[in-house]
Amino acid sequence: MSRISIADLGDLKGGENITISGWAQEIKILKSVTFIILRDSTGVCQVTIKGEPNLIEKASTLTRESVIMITGTFKKDGISKSAPEIACTGLTLLNPAGTPLPLGITDPVEADFETRFNNRILDLRKPKNNIIFRAKSSILWGIRKLMTDEGFVEVQTPKIVSSATEGGAEVFRVKYHEKDAFLNQSPQLYKEMLISAGIPKVFEVGPAFRAEEHNTNRHLNEFTSIDIEMAFSNDDDAMQMLELCVYQGITELMDKMGKELETLGYKIVVPKKPFPRMEYTEGIKILEENNVKFNFGDDFSSEHLKIIGSKMDGFYFITGWPEQVRPFYTMQRDDDQRFTKSFDLQYKELEITSGAQRVHDPNVLIKRLKEKGLNPENFEYYVSAFRYGMPPHAGWGLGLERLTQIALNIHNIREVTLFPRDRTRVTP
Ligand code: ATP
Numbered sequence: 001m002s003r004i005s006i007a008d009l010g011d012l013k014g015g016e017n018i019t020i021s022g023w024a025q026e027i028k029i030l031k032s033v034t035f036i037i038l039r040d041s042t043g044v045c046q047v048t049i050k051g052e053p054n055l056i057e058k059a060s061t062l063t064r065e066s067v068i069m070i071t072g073t074f075k076k077d078g079i080s081k082s083a084p085e086i087a088c089t090g091l092t093l094l095n096p097a098g099t100p101l102p103l104g105i106t107d108p109v110e111a112d113f114e115t116r117f118n119n120r121i122l123d124l125r126k127p128k129n130n131i132i133f134r135a136k137s138s139i140l141w142g143i144r145k146l147m148t149d150e151g152f153v154e155v156q157t158p159k160i161v162s163s164a165t166e167g168g169a170e171v172f173r174v175k176y177h178e179k180d181a182f183l184n185q186s187p188q189l190y191k192e193m194l195i196s197a198g199i200p201k202v203f204e205v206g207p208a209f210r211a212e213e214h215n216t217n218r219h220l221n222e223f224t225s226i227d228i229e230m231a232f233s234n235d236d237d238a239m240q241m242l243e244l245c246v247y248q249g250i251t252e253l254m255d256k257m258g259k260e261l262e263t264l265g266y267k268i269v270v271p272k273k274p275f276p277r278m279e280y281t282e283g284i285k286i287l288e289e290n291n292v293k294f295n296f297g298d299d300f301s302s303e304h305l306k307i308i309g310s311k312m313d314g315f316y317f318i319t320g321w322p323e324q325v326r327p328f329y330t331m332q333r334d335d336d337q338r339f340t341k342s343f344d345l346q347y348k349e350l351e352i353t354s355g356a357q358r359v360h361d362p363n364v365l366i367k368r369l370k371e372k373g374l375n376p377e378n379f380e381y382y383v384s385a386f387r388y389g390m391p392p393h394a395g396w397g398l399g400l401e402r403l404t405q406i407a408l409n410i411h412n413i414r415e416v417t418l419f420p421r422d423r424t425r426v427t428p
Helices: 007-011 053-060 113-118 127-149 188-196 235-263 280-289 302-310 362-371 376-386 400-408
Strands: 017-029 034-040 043-049 067-075 085-095 173-176 179-183 201-209 222-231 277-279 315-319 342-347 350-357 393-399
Touching (some): 034 067, 043 067, 053 085, 127 201, 188 222, 188 376, 188 393, 222 235, 235 342, 277 280, 280 302, 302 342, 302 350, 342 393, 350 400, 362 376, 393 400
Parallel strands (some): 043 085
Antiparallel strands (some): 067 085, 173 179, 315 342, 342 350, 350 393
């Protein structure tokens, strides 16, 4: 007798004795037969109990979502058309579920957002929600594989830091023994330092913290940042690597889960490479053509990006951002210092990555820090890494949640986050 998953039933001939465990999704007691719809992470099956008073008695006391173990015989041509069937010979209650359930797993009417996220573990049992996290993992696996094949070293940098990466107010302060410290907004400064440490290609997948107070469908206070940094590279090299990463992540998803996702209503589209590129100034032109007033040097708002994005199909880069809207470590263009060697990757109005070639001259770095109103002393640990031979380098930071949103066409970023952290939510 072997313990198997529901998906494995498809490989059986019929007549085998099996043991299978999962959640009792539904229990139906009829006159001549009792049915249990059993669910595991791979699907549902129908357990049939006939003429076994002991088993019927046990089944009748089961509550929905209790964890049970069934032994029985697999029936290839059972009565159920929609789910594989098992003729039950044994039922063990492994752990009962309390009643009432705060949230029904199969209820046709969706619970409201607060109820769902207050009871997230039940919400995640719904196949349509559960699959999102296998999909996210699959995208990440595609990217990890690519990065490793390309010779990148996966690193882990500190998340408790002494200075805010980007400056500004959007940083969480934490008590660190007798000092104050911050939760890192991005691994930017550390991954650059590793370039000087002789690791020419680094990548990191880790949490990034932003204390921004937005309540939008694309912002979290804690998100997963995929970051890379490459030595002896420029902004164009970084863009090509980014294109490949997005392509590989979505291709992996399509190959491994495309069909399964489709049965749950998700349609995956693998993007075509290369992604089109547009200069910041071309974006301004599009706005002007649409009678929107815009000042050179401002950042595009989401309303602006809606207009610009409506002209573009799928992923596209915006390049050549003015230095005012980019962080101090961004390299300026040689021919016109008003512009930087930077880019954002967009999907319609949603920004999913920003990147650039970085400054590698420590004197320029200090000048830029001052120009941005930051105190170079607070960044000395970082600037010192530039004093003893820092190669030219470039890189980017990509939000895994935003990429997952796009791949699955999901409107709200919280849906692709197991336990989202936002302005009002810090539990569960
Ligand atoms: P936005 O303008 O959308 O707030 P940003 O310019 O602050 O984003 P960056 O600091 O450039 O973003 O971060 C790089 C990437 O990290 C973004 O393109 C996005 O994918 C992701 N990201 C940044 N902030 C958040 C956030 N609050 N929630 C989720 N993802 C984020």
